[in-house]
Amino acid sequence: MRNQATHTELLVRKLALLEQLDEAEKAAIAELSFTLENMPAHRTLVREGSEVTDCCLLVKGFACRHKMARTGKRQIVAFHMAGDMMDLQHSLLSRADHNLQMITDGTVAWVSIKALTAVCNAYPRIARAFAKDALIDASIFREWVLNVGGRDAKTRVAHMLCEFVARREAMGISPVDAMRLPMTQEQIGDATGLTAVHVNRMLRLLSEEGAFVHEGRELVISDWPKLKAIADFDAAYLHGLAHEPREMAMS
Amino acid sequence: MRNQATHTELLVRKLALLEQLDEAEKAAIAELSFTLENMPAHRTLVREGSEVTDCCLLVKGFACRHKMARTGKRQIVAFHMAGDMMDLQHSLLSRADHNLQMITDGTVAWVSIKALTAVCNAYPRIARAFAKDALIDASIFREWVLNVGGRDAKTRVAHMLCEFVARREAMGISPVDAMRLPMTQEQIGDATGLTAVHVNRMLRLLSEEGAFVHEGRELVISDWPKLKAIADFDAAYLHGLAHEPREMAMS
DNA sequence: CGGGAGGTTGACCACCATCAACTGCTGTGG
DNA sequence: CCACAGCAGTTGATGGTGGTCAACCTCCCG
Numbered sequence: 009m010r011n012q013a014t015h016t017e018l019l020v021r022k023l024a025l026l027e028q029l030d031e032a033e034k035a036a037i038a039e040l041s042f043t044l045e046n047m048p049a050h051r052t053l054v055r056e057g058s059e060v061t062d063c064c065l066l067v068k069g070f071a072c073r074h075k076m077a078r079t080g081k082r083q084i085v086a087f088h089m090a091g092d093m094m095d096l097q098h099s100l101l102s103r104a105d106h107n108l109q110m111i112t113d114g115t116v117a118w119v120s121i122k123a124l125t126a127v128c129n130a131y132p133r134i135a136r137a138f139a140k141d142a143l144i145d146a147s148i149f150r151e152w153v154l155n156v157g158g159r160d161a162k163t164r165v166a167h168m169l170c171e172f173v174a175r176r177e178a179m180g181i182s183p184v185d186a187m188r189l190p191m192t193q194e195q196i197g198d199a200t201g202l203t204a205v206h207v208n209r210m211l212r213l214l215s216e217e218g219a220f221v222h223e224g225r226e227l228v229i230s231d232w233p234k235l236k237a238i239a240d241f242d243a244a245y246l247h248g249l250a251h252e253p254r255e256m257a258m259s
Numbered sequence: 260m261r262n263q264a265t266h267t268e269l270l271v272r273k274l275a276l277l278e279q280l281d282e283a284e285k286a287a288i289a290e291l292s293f294t295l296e297n298m299p300a301h302r303t304l305v306r307e308g309s310e311v312t313d314c315c316l317l318v319k320g321f322a323c324r325h326k327m328a329r330t331g332k333r334q335i336v337a338f339h340m341a342g343d344m345m346d347l348q349h350s351l352l353s354r355a356d357h358n359l360q361m362i363t364d365g366t367v368a369w370v371s372i373k374a375l376t377a378v379c380n381a382y383p384r385i386a387r388a389f390a391k392d393a394l395i396d397a398s399i400f401r402e403w404v405l406n407v408g409g410r411d412a413k414t415r416v417a418h419m420l421c422e423f424v425a426r427r428e429a430m431g432i433s434p435v436d437a438m439r440l441p442m443t444q445e446q447i448g449d450a451t452g453l454t455a456v457h458v459n460r461m462l463r464l465l466s467e468e469g470a471f472v473h474e475g476r477e478l479v480i481s482d483w484p485k486l487k488a489i490a491d492f493d494a495a496y497l498h499g500l501a502h503e504p505r506e507m508a509m510s
Numbered sequence: 511c512g513g514g515a516g517g518t519t520g521a522c523c524a525c526c527a528t529c530a531a532c533t534g535c536t537g538t539g540g
Numbered sequence: 541c542c543a544c545a546g547c548a549g550t551t552g553a554t555g556g557t558g559g560t561c562a563a564c565c566t567c568c569c570g
Contacts, residue, residue, distance in 0.1 A: 057495070073401075075402070075405045077405060077409045077410055077414075078491040079410075079491075081409045081410075082409075083405040083408045083409040085401045085405065086401075096394075097394040097397060097398065100387065100390055100391045101391065101394055101395070101398070101498050103495065103498070105398050105402075105495060106401060139351055139390065140351045140352065142390075142394060143347075143348045143351055143393060144352070145397055146348060146393065146396055146397035146400055147352070147356050149400030149401055149403075149404060150324075150326060150336045150337075150356065150357060151326070151356075152400075152404045153326075153334060153336045153400060153403045153407060154326045154328060154334040154336065156404060156407050156452070157403075157408075157451070157452030158326075158328045158333075158452060159328055159332075160525080160526095161526070163328075192549085193548075194548080194549095200408070201407070201409060202526075202527090203528080204549085205526090205528080205529095205549095205550085205551090206525090206526055206527075208549065208551085209551085212550085224534095224535090224549075225548095225549095240328055240329040240330075244308070244356060245356045247352050247354070247356070411557075411558095412557075412558065443515085444516075444517065444518095445516080445517095453558075453559090454558075454559060454560080455516085455517085456519090456558090456559080456561095457558055457559070459517065459518060459519085460518090460519090463518085475516090475517075475566090475567085476516095476517095511570100512570090513568105513569095514567105514568090514570105515567090515568090516565100516566085516567085516568100517565080517566075518564080518565070518566095519562100519563085519564085520561105520562090520563090520564105521562090522559100522561085523560080523561105524558095524560090525556105525557095525558090525559085526556095526557090527554100527555085527557085528554085528555080528556090529552105529554085530551100530552090530554105531550100531551090532549105532550080532551085532552105533550070534547105535546100535547085535548080535549095536545105536546090537547105538543100538545085538546105539543090539544090539545105540542090540543080540544100
């Protein structure tokens with residue numbers, strides 16, 4: 009809602025979803041030294057195989073993580089939005105095992121792993137919050153394995169949209185009843201293991217069934233319970249990083 | 260190799276792959292209070308949705324983690340072998356988001372999350388080793404998303420086998436040139452998003468191409484470089500939890 | 511000896527990929 | 541202001557990978 013949130017406010021908001029933080033802890037985060045950098049769409053932030061010394065927090069815009077198969081097929085393994093620490097794993101695993109790339113214009117805030125480690129050592133609850141975040145990340149990957157391995161095309165696309173919407177809501181990025189999808193249909197395809205053409209057909213099918221209305225990338229979720237049912241979506245795997253759309257959740 | 264390894268020796272061996280441990284640290288792990296329990300094949304250790312207070316270390320046999328889609332389709336998201344702490348995520352996320360089940364007869368060692376946390380607080384390097392293990396877990400999930408979302412059936416099955424073999428080697432569970440697969444073809448199918456029938460065909464195809472010889476579940480990898488090439492397998496994503504079969508790696 | 515689980519093989523078919531053509535939008539330079 | 545290029549989206553025709561169904565086999569164990 010508030011687009012003016014600073015990068016540290018965003019991070020506090022995110023961590024507060026995972027652990028109770030007191031004023032001293034919030035202050036410690038606010039005092040972390042971040043380097044802000046504007047990023048154009050498609051810019052690669054971290055490349056597979058590279059060594060990493062900084063972690064990056066997404067402040068504005070959207071990004072994704074992806075890996076390549078030998079055939080050149082790209083598999084997106086995660087989407088990211090404002091407030092996400094996108095490469096916590098690099099704090100302990102020195103070599104990146106995947107790429108990190110902007111999908112829209114945006115801003116990231118770099119922070120050194122050293123500084124992050126120091127804050128974690130001084131404030132165990134902050135360390136716990138980061139650890140939880142990493143574990144929830146893993147839970148999301150498990151759900152994605154199920155999604156691409158075990159669901160048909162319509163369900164897959166619907167599920168991906170549900171997760172995206174639920175996470176947006178949790179971070180308060182925008183009202184859900186009128187949002188603009190940041191990703192192209194090709195990117196949805198790369199995330200779901202489908203082709204852009206088939207994603208297009210599935211989106212049309214979903215709107216014909218009344219789950220949502222969309223014109224281009226403008227998306228209005230007209231029937232959340234229906235979308236959720238089609239999607240086989242249960243937010244439990246997001247462990248608190250999700251809010252379902254408010255007015256619609258119980259209808 | 261040594262099937263007589265105790266549960267704590269196994270855990271030390273595993274953690275030593277991730278962090279240098281001194282004698283005091285090894286002793287601290289040896290003093291952890293584990294409860295050993297024999298488990299028959301198919302026994303469910305942790306059920307999705309349940310609350311968890313203990314973590315379990317697999318001592319003997321094989322297990323898997325899986326989730327269910329609404330349609331009843333089961334998706335295996337990980338295989339586990341001796342030395343694996345199978346549910347570290349439960350130390351911070353109280354509710355299980357997936358099932359944990361034996362696939363063969365075996366033994367597990369339960370340890371309370373409290374005791375584990377205490378050791379981690381006292382020995383930062385042990386904490387780091389566990390954290391790395393959890394992050395590598397996540398890296399493996401990412402690779403699985405790519406595997407089921409982005410590769411064709413033959414490559415998928417080959418990749419799954421490569422990972423399994425490489426992890427076995429790292430834990431020294433058995434010589435690779437003659438091993439018995441613990442999982443059924445149906446379970447391989449549940450892990451790769453294929454049917455048992457199609458897994459069967461792919462296994463035949465792979466052995467016709469000379470990547471390995473198999474009779475029933477007895478598997479002899481006759482040409483590791485070829486299997487690896489077919490599988491699009493690069494062990495980097497295992498971050499040190501893998502050894503490629505020794506004599507064959509460079510041939 | 512009988513039953514059951516796992517494995518193997520064949521026939522058929524559906525879901526989704528592929529290829530291709532066309533539309534609409536946006537930004538850019540003449 | 542228009543022309544044009546390029547990207548994203550849309551729709552149709554066709555085909556292949558892998559699912560489904562079914563039969564049968566082997567092995568193990570009671």
